[in-house]
Amino acid sequence: MTLQNSISMTLYLTFVIYVVLGTYTLTLNKDARLNRVFAALCFCYALWSLTGAATNSAATATEALFWRRFSVLGWGVAYSIFLHVIILFRNAPWSQADKKGLLLAVLYIPALINLIVFLIYSMPEYGHIAMVKTDGGWISTTDAQWFNLMFLCYYLSFTYVSMLLLVRWYKKRKNSADRTKAMLLMVSFGGAFFLGTITDFVLASQPDRWIPSMAPVEVIFPVAAIFYLIHKYGMISAPDSHNDAQQEGMILTAFSRSRLYKYISFVLIVGSVLNFYGRIANGDTRITGMFLNFLLVMMGAVVMAIPYFLTSITAQENALGLMVGFMMPVVMLLHFNAEFSNIIWPVPIFFMMLTVIFNNRNIFLGLGFLTLLLELIFWLLLPDYGILVDQRLYCYRLLFYMIGIGLTAIITQIYVLRLKENSRQDAFQKMIAKLSADFVTTNRDNFEEKVNQLLEQSGLFTGTDRVYLGRFSPPDNIVVYSHEWLGDGIKSLKGSIEHAQGEEQLSWSVSQILKNDIVYIPSVDRLPAEAEAEQLALKKQKVRSRILVPIQSNHRIIGLLGFDVLDGRKGLRGINRDWLQLLANILADAIAKVDAENDMNYLAYYDPLTGIP
Incomplete structure (x- = not known):
């Protein structure tokens, strides 16, 4: 591979990475302001990388200039968006919604001037x-230095302000986690600034x-540093409210559906990368080839996002069907006379x-119907077609085999998981039926025994390390952990007390419970900023993930x-929270029954007005 092709391929792979990062960020929480701005930053850099790859791999100076002009949509705006991300990260007062208009004007008017x-x-x-044209690809030269100076002022000023904000954030924050975030961003941004200045200004001169x-x-x-912070600290990710429930009559669970869509997205993106490589390796000068590469990556991004943007299963399937129906003729008809046209027929x-x-x-x-129609069109366009099968075509064939094997493996796994889910659901229904029948005879004498039995069976069924019952004590909403089941070597919580108000440790979770919301914490690292104490x-308790289910009786929590x-090898993702709510309902009925029995016993022996026996 020549130096020019290596640089072009590097830029194109960078484009793919940015698109994936931006799409993934939106799937975490498309409504959060920081998520949207960071995704815009990724897509801006993606466009910059794509036009850079297209420019560098162009066959003629005219084509190179065509793509170079479009690149301003990336480098002309990127530094404004990056500064916007830093401002939102710091949660500065002037980044609030009431000052949004002024902030956007200050940030993006210079970018608009660049574009125009x-x-x-x-x-x-x-x-x-x-x-x-050089050995490394196409470079641009200009006869007027005033524009270079204008862009240099834009680049240096926005870079300086971004770095200044990060330094001030680092100095003002006392929390070690915030200082770590600021330091990571400073080092990564400073390194990128240094390298960019060397390659794009010093060497360019x-x-x-x-x-x-x-x-x-x-x-x-x-950008990778910000993405790392997303996973490490959950800074721009939403708490997981996704319930992996099995809908009636559906083969796919929400998790397996999302996984399948990601696989399809992966195949589309890999196809785009291979198509781009074939384009630069064979010297393909058709501009439609570059647009096809872009289309495949963007369709891969859309497919990845479908399960998160469309809530209806029917809408998800229809969207995927329409995209596949559009993509099949585009891919096949654009390559019907290519040298590897004899191996793309399995795509449908x-x-x-x-x-x-x-x-x-x-x-x-x-x-x-579309598959049969495309094959007939192929037959009419190429009634006879002979090619030489060389090593490269054998590699393409192996790739198609691997795609087919991977798809078959995923479909097989989906059916296996479905069978396991059915078996698990049947086992849970039997457990619920047994517990419900057993709790019919609950009274204040056997309440302790039956609750402990429910907690034990729940812990063994879910595979968790600790299951416990907490009771609210009004009026201060103090939570007392009265019953629990523990796995081997797990520390007890029984008898400990938590508060819902003030600065106590678990105020955030308890406040969510009081709103009758199930609290799902897939990872303690992804708790929101307001739950830092928790x-x-x-x-400190070595808890890795947690689910808290509210127990409601007489319209009161x-x-x-x-x-x-507590074990890192376990997880709560496969647990259906609707099932856990059924267990909470059984406990609610039992608690209400025992409380009523205690009240009746009190009234039988004490005066209700004076409390005197």
Whole structure:
């Protein structure tokens, strides 16, 4: 592979990474302001990388200039969006909603000026920009330095302000976690700034310059740092409210559906990368090839986001069916006369396999008809076609085999998981039936025994390390942990007290319970900022994940049912929270029954007005 192709491939892979990061961020929480701005930053860098790859791999100077003009949508705006992300990260007072208009004006008017000036300034008829071919690819030269100076002022000023805000954030924060975040961003951003200045300004000013702009690749370091903070501290991710319930008549659970869509997305993106590599390796000059690469990646991003943006299962399946129906003719007809056209015929079969796990007859019939139609069109376009099968085509064949094997493995796993889910649901229903029948005879004499039995069976069924019952004590909403079941070597919580108000450790979770919300903490590292005290307390207890289910009686929250995982090899993702609510309801009925019995016993022996025996 030549140096030019290596640089072009690096830029294209960077484009793919940015698209995946931006899409993933939106799937976490598309409504959060920071998520949307960070996703916009990723897509901006993605566009910069894509146009850089297209420019560098162009066959002619005219094509290179065409893509170079579009690149301003990336580098002309990116530094404004990056500063916007830093401002939101710091949660500065002037980033609040009431000052949103002023903030947007200050940040994006310079970017708008960049766009307008460069798009006019770079028109081919003016001749201000010339594209020069080097060993590393195409580089741009200009006869007017004023625009370079204008962009340099924009770049340096926004970079300086971003770094200044990070330094001030680091100095003002006393919390070690916040200081770690600020330091990580400072180091990564400072490194990217240094490398970008060397490659895009110092080397660019040399008369024998041979390397194109690599800034989109270098700036991936601070973007990766932000992405790391997403996972480590949950800074821009929403608490997981996703219940992996099995809907009636559906083969796929929410988790397996999301996993399948990610696999399809992965296949589309890999196909785009291979198509781009084939384009630069074979010297394909068709501009449609570049647009096809872009289309495949963006369709992969959309497929990844479908389960998170569309709540209706039918809408998800219809959206995927429409995208597949659009993509099949585009991919196949654009490559019907390519040298590997004899191996793309299985593509429709792969997509037909997907319809096996969807409960949608229309998708199956539509894709089946389209598959037959495309094959007939192929027959008419290429009634006879001979090619030489070389090592590269054998590699493509192996790739298609691997895609088919992977798809078959996923479908098989989905059916196996479905069978396990059915078996697990049947076991849970039997447990609920047994507990319900047993709790019919609950009274104040056997209440302790029956509650302990329920907690033990719940812990063994869910595979958690600790299951406990907490009772609220009005009027201060003090939570007393009265009953529990413990796995081997697990520390007891029984008898401990937590508060719902003030600065006590678990005020955030308890406040959610009092709103009758199930609290699901898949990882204590992803608790929101307002639960910092609780996060420290849970880490001290070595709790890795937790579910708290409210217990409600007579329209009042009287307690909670808790499930803790302390072993890192276990997880709570596969537990259906609706099932846990049934256990909480059994406890609620038993508690209400025993409380009523205690009240009747009190009235039998004490005067209700004076309390005198």
